[in-house]
Every structure is written in structure tokens, then in C-alpha cells.
Amino acid sequence: MTLYSVIGAGVAGLSVATELAERGAQVQVFDPAGPPGPHGCSWWAGGMLAPWCEYENAEEPVLRFGQEAIGWWSKRTRVTKAGTLVVANKRDLPDMRRFARRTEGFTEVGREKVAALEPDLHGFGQGLFFEEEAHLDPRKALQDLYRGLVDRGVIFHKKIAPSGLENAIDCRGLSAREYLYDLRGVKGEMLIIRAPDVEITRPVRLLHPRIPLYIVPRGDGVYMLGATSIESEDSSRITARSMLELLSAAYALNPAFGEAEVLEIGVDLRPAFPDNLPRIRRLGRTIYANGLYRHGYLLAPALAKGVADLALHNIHSEMVDEDRA
Known part of the structure; x- marks a missing residue:
């Protein structure tokens, strides 16, 4: 053989x-x-x-x-198999409409449905729910x-x-x-945090004017924050701006994330062709x-x-x- x-x-x-x-x-x-x-x-x-x-x-x-x-x-x-919920702050709703135009497979949801899907999300009146993800x-x-x-x-x-x-x-x-x-490295940065007072059951993407950020539940109050994608091959450290964006995104989803414990900081390079x-x-x-x-x-x-x-x-x-x- x-x-x-x-x-x-x-x-x-x-x-x-x-x-x-x-x-x-x-x-x-x-x-x-x-x-x-x-x-x-x-x-x-x-x-x-x-x-x-x-x-x-x-x-x-x-x-x-x-x-x-x-x-x-x-x-x-x-x-x-719980789907993905995409939300945006009120000032960033144009980004959500642009996101919707460029993809498919979602249902538009209002405040009540957002609250039903994720009761611990605060202050989001609109969203896109990708049920099959x-x-x-x-x-x-x-x-x-x-x-x-x-x-x-x-x-x-x-x-x-x-x-x-x-x-x-x-x-x-x-x-x-x-x-x-023709292979290049694309820098990715992430945090793993513990916030036992917050319960989010599916990935949530928060649209942002510069870059969308996401939070993924890992169970037992542990979450992964990520989505930074930087055209850099320096994998030695996370940038202060990325750290602030990741933590600010979590805080925007629920202020209780402000009390979260940072468990891990990860930086690495993803291989990519042009x-x-x-x-x-x-x-x-x-x-x-x-x-x-x-x-x-x-x-x-x-x-x-x-x-x-x-x-x-x-x-x-x-x-x-x-x-x-």
C-alpha cells in the first residue's frame, strides 16, 4: 500500500x-x-x-x-448550529445595509428578535440573523x-x-x-476572555466603520474576541489599537464585559495567496x-x-x- x-x-x-x-x-x-x-x-x-x-x-x-x-x-x-447574529450601533447602520447587499442567507431582525436570540445584548434595534451558520x-x-x-x-x-x-x-x-x-503572511490578533456574568450563545459580529469584530462563545463564560486582519508579517505582539478595538467591541455588546478577565492574547500569521x-x-x-x-x-x-x-x-x-x- x-x-x-x-x-x-x-x-x-x-x-x-x-x-x-x-x-x-x-x-x-x-x-x-x-x-x-x-x-x-x-x-x-x-x-x-x-x-x-x-x-x-x-x-x-x-x-x-x-x-x-x-x-x-x-x-x-x-x-x-446556532447561527450567526450581525449587529451594528445606530450610527453604523449604513454598514449593516452594505453588509446585507453583499451577501445572502440571512433574515432581517428587529429589536424584539435580537433580544429573543441574545437577551444579554444591549441596545441593538436591528440585526441580520444567519440561521444556517x-x-x-x-x-x-x-x-x-x-x-x-x-x-x-x-x-x-x-x-x-x-x-x-x-x-x-x-x-x-x-x-x-x-x-x-507568492504566499504571504496576514497577521491575526485575538483575545480569550472570561465573563461569567454574560451569556451569549452564538457568534456575534459587531460591524465597525474600519473593521468588523466578532465574539465567539467557548462555554463556561469564556469568549474569543477577534477579526483583526492586518497586512503585516510581524507576529511578535498585538498592537494597542487592536487590543482597544477588541475590548471596546465586547463592551459595546454588553458593559459587563468591562469586568472580564483576559485569559490569553494570541498573535499569529495566516498563510494567504494574492x-x-x-x-x-x-x-x-x-x-x-x-x-x-x-x-x-x-x-x-x-x-x-x-x-x-x-x-x-x-x-x-x-x-x-x-x-x-
């Missing part, structure tokens, strides 16, 4: 390894950092499976492929994929993959930039799967299926970059 070597144990690598193993392939995974953890940008994601919301500022494949992600992840980890806990999802692979007999090597591997699949993100010259869509390229004996940008959990399933189709059956999906492969 052919042995496939997946390089990288982030969301891309684990999803690819899962898809291959579930189709009966023999798989091994190399990552010098070991099992999933804070060393990977996948660890710091929001975990929103929100293809319709993301479509507001993304290309059509994000919407189409993203809709497949909810079912894919639901078979492998816990997915909460979902979310997951990224860290649990990574760990569930890892455990599922181990249970299938996949061997994880805590070391750099040796050169010259046959049937190698490189999912290393920015570390593969020496071969993927059009912010993922690519599959075959260069020599290696397949490269990369460029998930800010859509890691949303597009990893489609990326994994495309890699498996190419590796196992030489079927070229839409994500295969024919011009460079």
Missing part, C-alpha cells in the same frame, strides 16, 4: 490526513512541534463556520465550499482530528520530515514559502496544500478533499493550480 506523508499538523495537515485515512490510505504525519498546540496559527482561530457572513468580503468559492464544512466537521467533532471550538476540533488519526493507526513523527519523501503532502503554511513564492483563496500545487514529487487565509476551518475540508482526489485518483479539483502545478 502506498504511504502518504503529510507535513504539518495544523488544521490543513490534520484535515488532509483525515480525508486520506478515511479513504483507506496509509498515512504518516511529520511536525517538529508535535501534536496540535499554541505553536500553530490554527490554535488561535475563531472556529466560525460562517460561509454566508464571510461571503460579504470574499470570493464565491468561499461561500460554495464553506457550506460543505458544517457537515464535514459535524462528523468529526462537536459543532454548534455554525461554530466549533478550534482546539477541541484539532484534538479530535488528532485522536481520530491515532485511533486509525496514523503515526505522528515529532521531527522535520526527511527530504526526498515519496508521496509527500506539504501543509506547513508559511514555512513552505521557500517553494510557494486572491486569499487556497491552492493545491504539485511540484515534483510533493503536493502543496496551502493558503487558507482566515478561512482555515471553513475551507480545510474542501482543501482536504481536493488533495485526496489528486493524490489517490489524479483528479484535479477546482483548487488545483494548473498554471503552477
